[in-house]
Amino acid sequence: MASVSLQHIYKIYTGGVTAVSDFTLSIEDKEFIVLVGPSGCGKSTTLRMVAGLEEISEGELFIGDKLVNDVAPKDRDIAMVFQNYALYPHMTVYDNMAFGLKLRKTPKAEIDRRVKEAAKILDIEHLLNRKPKALSGGQRQRVALGRAIVREPKVFLMDEPLSNLDAKLRVQMRTEITKLHQRLQTTFIYVTHDQTEAMTMGSRIVVMKDGFIQQVDTPQNLYDYPTNLFVAGFIGSPQMNFFTVKLEKRANGVYAVFGDNAIRVPEGKLQKFSSDSYIGKEVYMGIRPENIHDEELFLKNSPESIVKVNVEVVELMGSETYLYLKTSGKDTNIIARVDPRSTSRTGDTINVAFDANRLHFFDKDTEDTILER
């Protein structure tokens, strides 16, 4: 077990392409950290630098107290689980899990102990004598995990390990990996482009874009206090609704105005503005789908945050309903996540109320949040 510290790490390829810029992060011992971001944001490159599979152009990488920039991957005491979980087809599950230890000349009895222990953790004891072709996708992925576990590394590195699995299995393996982390009590660094995976698994999440860290925080904080427009949109599904609004000071308070709509910004929210200079200016406003309500009671209690909308599509999901809404001042649909008992139907013109206490505001130029925590 070990902490991992990345200090001002850069990855610059020949030709000057910068894949990762000034990446600074301290990962605590036993932490489950997830690197998430869209394709090409530098998350896999960062993981590969930790693994030693990519050279670090600048900066320092510590595993525990040891500077490991120039340490070969096999000597870093890490284990990596790749996306394609390639197993040797001619070898049994047992041998596939054991060969890494054989390479390191580990005594046979010790290999046997570790393989059986890992198999027990992963619930694949009964598969040890099978060959990979007799395994399902999920079982193969477990074997790949087992191969990493037997090495008893200080740090587990996982590069989109679930992306080759179908949706159902992915959900199942997500839970398995979380349980595994709890059981092994080791540092996990996990890369994914799937924000749901990140939110459900990580104890902390690093959101990346274009090689830069956008925000590092717990899943809940990322969701509640996104630091910029990108994080706000990236985290959460369906994603946050954004509006270009003008903050207008009126007699009874400050209003966010877009099209024919005006929503009163609560006093408590205004106090969190980092500067008064935003009043009178255009900013981006964001609201999550679950904070848009069509219930009578909410509408009655929120007269100053009502928006008139046309219902374009109603998606019944069973436990909830998504309404795709159109209103003035916004070209694209607003998505609202409402109660499945909602009576709104396609073609209706209805009123919805925004939960003004849950509004987010972002600077129009920098796209950074203008709210302080």
Added chain:
Amino acid sequence: MYLDHRLVAKISRILSRLNMNIMLLDTSGQVILPEGDDRELTLPEALRNNPTQPLVYGGFTLIGTDGLQPLFLCLPGDSPDVCNCAILASELVNSIMRIELPNADREQTFRSILRDEIEGAEMETMALEHDIALNDERCVVMLHLQNVDAATAVSILSNVIDTEKSDALVEMDRHTLILVKKLDEPGDYDEIDQLGQAIENTLLSETNHQVYIGIGEPKSGLNLLSESMREARRAIDVGRVYRKEEFVFVYRKMLIERFLADVPREMSMRYNSLLFNRKTTRLFNDEMIHTIEKFFENSLNLSETARQLYIHRNTLIYRLDKVQRIVGLDLRAFDDAVTFKMMMLLGKTGGEKNRRGN
């Protein structure tokens, strides 16, 4: 007698434990160890007549190993201790040779077959001598090792490949290693790219260096192995041009790329420039190319591509519409997508900087 790099390294390692400057010579007197010493020494006739008996000669102690083609050891000094050390060293080398030589000879036979150096009756005789079945179905897996030497790769892979009976690992040169893989069952070849992936994973994580792997067609008959090797090499050559993100290339699965590689360069350029020219430079910027590549990677699935690129589906549609408007190809339609892909791949053939796909 042929001693491969790995065997020499092993002998060198063990002799170094004796803390003496021991010189190893082959049967003809050519220096094998220390490496880099290329002298050929004249050995005393008395030693040739009775190699296993230590001989003191000119302040050195000389001794040979067992066998018809002995190796010779030369130790500085002529004391009884040096003599004992010489005996011990020769016994150590004998032990190594007893274990390694049958494999080395088998490996050498495969090497000669792959290089087309032996054929017909000679090949059959050598195959029989080393217990190599003549008509088994096998294929060649070629490992192109850029920054790893073959000996290191062999030492790693000998833990996962059964080189004693069915398969063979053959060092062709310092950076090329061949796995001759026996295919026991009909479905074995279907799993061959998985084996390639597993080998690539292992070598990458153990050595920190990328390895390129090419896999030739299965062949029944030893005399066809060299053809499988040529296919494996071709797969690597073509794969490195057209599939830059991949490292394992199966010859059979690269039909289009092989075809495109055979198109004359001039013709490739001519067709590529129909799409990628000065007028479309702005359209096909890095972002657009990345978008299109992702779209193809996701089998023309709009939603999944938009999700992975984290752009709105409408943004993706807008970009594809823009391509359609300017070059007339609707990439959402299979035929147009194939045309675009082919034209883009053609750009990789020549490698010109001003063309797309490099």
